[in-house]
Amino acid sequence: MKCNVCEFRCKIDEYSRGRCGNYICAGGNIIQDPDIGYLGAYPVSIETIPLLHYYPSGKFLQVFSTGCNFQCSGCVARLLASGKSLDLPALTPSQVVEKAVQQECLGVVSTLNEPAANYYLFRDLAVQAKEKGLLAGCSTNCYFTDETLEELGKLVDFMNIGIKGYSDKSYISCGVPSSAPVFRNISRLFDMGVHVETSIVYSRGNEEDVIKVVKTLSNISPTIPVQVMRFIPFGDAPIELEPSIGEAENLCAALRKHIDYVYLFNSPGTELSNTYCPECGSLLAEREFYGPMGSRLLKPWTSYTCNCGKDTPVKGITANESFNEEGFMGGYRISRAFSMVHAVLTCLGILDDNRLIEIWGKVSNPETLNRIHHMVQQPYSYLEFIRLIAEKANVPEKGEELISFTLNRLELVKSLAAENSCHKVYYCMGSPLFALNAGRMENNLVTFSGGVSINKQLQKEGKPGVNVSPSFISEQNPMTIFISGFLSRPLDEFYSLCQQYGISADAVKKHRVYEVPPSWDFGNPRWILGLLYIADKLNPENSTIDMKKEANEFYLRFYGIPFEEAKPNRSFHRPSSGIWPRHVMRDTHA
Template sequence: MQCNVCEFGCEINEYSKGRCGTYICTGDTIVQDPDIGYLGAYPVSIETIPLLHYYPSGKFLQVFGTGCNFQCSGCVARLLASGKSFNLSYLTPAQVIVKALQQECLGIVSTLNEPAANYYLFRDLAVQAKEKGLLIGCSTNCYFTDEILTNFGQLVDFVNVGIKGYSDKSYKTFGALSSAPVFRNISRLFEMGVHVETSVVYSRGNEDDIIKVAKAVSNISPAIPVQVMRFIPFGEAPIELEPSIGEAENLCTVLREHVNYVYLFNSPGTELLNTSCPECGSLLAEREFYGPMGSRLVKPWISYTCNCGNSVQVKGTTATKSFNEEGFMGGYRISRAFGMVHAVLTCLGILDDCKLMDIWGKISDTETLMQVHHMIQQPYSYLEFIRLIAEKANVPEKGEELVSFIHKRLEFVHNLAAENNNHKVYYCMGSPLFALNAGRMENNLVTFSGGMSINKQLQKEGKPGVNVSPSFINEHNPDTIFISGFLSRPLDEFYGLCQQYGIHTDAVKQQRVYAVPPSWDFGSPRWILGLMYIADKMHSGNSGIDLKKEADKLYLQFYGMPFEEATPNRSFHRPSSGIWPRYVMRCTHA
């Protein structure tokens, strides 16, 4: 039988569950695979989804399942999108509803995987949610058929539509045939009264296509927000596709000529998360970076109407109290936790997807994830994280091999630390004005190396950090500045911003600003290389550490390849984009 959920129209039979891998045929009816359910349900602030013009700061229950009809390079949830059947515990729609009510959420939002892959499951969830007075929505690529969209539009209150591009060529890259159904469906949903926001990924080279996206959205309504997601290369995607934050900000300026509200994500410190009046330019809502693809209101909305009389299209009242997620909870941070587990397993030689998901199932409860969140923030406690994952994977010997490798180098750096006790360091992410939280691993690496992290003076916390003023940096006058290896910025842009903001510390004057290599300071066991990198820079290259030699040892021992052959991207688990690993074990018990 032919599936009518999305435009692919897959044939579902005894041999095929479709592109999504989640549908089966029973008699003359296509139904959801009964083994499929929701893998997680966590309370979040709506801005972390992200939706910025819908019940600001509202508390929603985020859910996700498995399966997707698209095949996107650099997907942040590759295994969830794969549609494979894993031996995990699933939540039913009824159980999700109970959790939403217990957590006093305004509604439920489906993210991470595509709801078209779980359409009948999502339909049941939406019906039950509405019966209980809960709002319901999702993030979606919106490739539904016209027939299904009519029903879908009656189910949902809000959507964030991920647009892959304007041209048909951009959709063929992801396995689809045309962009037309997406823009047709956005228009239909908007006409049906569904609250619509859009997001589009900006990778270097697709600027013209994104401008055409903005024009197409504007033709539907210039009031529909356009969220620009600066491409962060995970998976096999090369790092050359990642535009700088400055390049992304320049593109957003162009897009604002066509739509009223343009926002920039994956770019710590940018001012383009704020809402300004499209008529007079007055600042109406101020936000800051709050984890992968998320934001947080710094100050609550006072009014949706500007002093000039122009009204901003925001639906729903602003929550009087902002909900702040703990640990890995909220938005796409759960995918980062997954990536960290994946990173350790890769070093332990476990490349089987099903084994990965099996171990994830053992540690993905809220209590264990909170425990993991604390473990990964300190060098020695990270060793316990390795032991935990190795134990769950039944490879304790391999775990001890990795622990021993890291411990030996910790002792070496510890012996150097006494020489750096007056060296002041500032650690930022992306922008000189976005400071990493005092308790994060990166700042603890500085302290472990004997440095004085000025970030430790910060009282306020966010995820993964907070905006600071130029005066904070100047007053503490760091000797060295490090830029995070997770979300970075080219040094020429960084120095340019320092000049623009009036940051004139010794680190800037003496050009002692360093961009840590990708995934060398957080998320992966490669942080041990980051620690040695930090210690060496604080010693002005006279630490006695041969970083190239140390990198070769780690890469050869735990990745089976020399460091010089690696072409790194932002992935936690992959040491190199492209062909690594040479021999990948696929799921053996799906």
């Protein structure tokens, strides 16, 4: 029999479960695998999905399962998308709806994995949600068939549709023959009155393709919000495909010639997370970065009409306060927690996905994830995180080897720390004006090195940081500035912004701004190399740290490859083979 859920129309029989692996043939019908259920249900703010023009700051219950009909490289939820069996307690639609009601959510939303892989499960969820007066929606690649879409469009209230590109080539890279069904479905959903927002991945070199996407959407309606997702190489894709924040901002400016509302994600500190009036350019809603796939309103959006009289197409009333997810709960941060566990397991020599899934099942309950969230913020408590994962994996001796390596370097840095008691340091992510939170690991690495973190003076909290004023940086006058290794910005763009904002700190004047190598300061055991890098930069006269030697020893011992053969990416998991840029390999005393 043919499955008619998505355009692949897979043949399902006793030998095949379809491309997504989640459907079976029973009694002459195609049904959802009865063992499939929702593996997590966490309350989130709607901007985390992300949707920006729908019940702003509203609290929704996010759910996810396993499986996807696409095969995209660099997927942020690779194992969830793969359809591998996860040994976790599964929730039924009725249990999800009950949780949503209990936690006073406005609705339910399916994210992380593709709902087409769990269509009958999601259909039941949407029906039951409506019966309880809840809203229902999803994040999807929207590769549904005509007949499925007609049914789905009557059940859902909102969708964020991820678009790979305009050309068929952009879809072929995901194992999909054509982009046409996606644009057909967007047009139909819009006509059916479903609230539609779109996300487009922008990688360096595909600018023209992104512009064609926006022109096509504009023909459907110029009011459809477009979220530009700057490509971040979490997988094996080369880091050269990651556009800088400045390049992405320039592309967004070009897109606004064709469509009314363009937003930039994965770019801390950008002003393009705000809503501006397409008629007169006035600021309507101000947001700040809130994790890789989210943003937060800085104050309630009280009126959707500009002073010039132009209305912004927003559905629903803005909540008085944004819902703030704790720790790793909600949104795509759950995938970051998964990546952190994966990163430790890789260093312990556990490379099998099935083992990874088994161990994840042992630590993925909210209580343990909350413990882990606190463990990964301090050098010594991170060692307890390593010990926890090693015990769950039944390889305690390998955990102690990694801990011993790290402890030896911690003692080395402690011996240098006394030299930095007056050395003021500022730690930012992407933009000079986006300060990392005071309690994060990066700032604790500065403190451990003996430096004085000016971020510790910030009272505001957010995930992973907050916007600050140029005057804060200038008045605190840091001697050194570090840019996060997770999301950074090229130094030429950074210095230009400092000049534009009038930042006059000594670190800028004396060119003591440093990009921490990718993923060296947070999220994985390579933070010990980030600590050595920071300590070395704070001790240019007294440091005896040989960064090249230290990096090579770590990479050989825990990844099995020399540092010079490792290719940089943003992955917590591990680097892949290739050649690192020369600026990372140079003598760090230079």
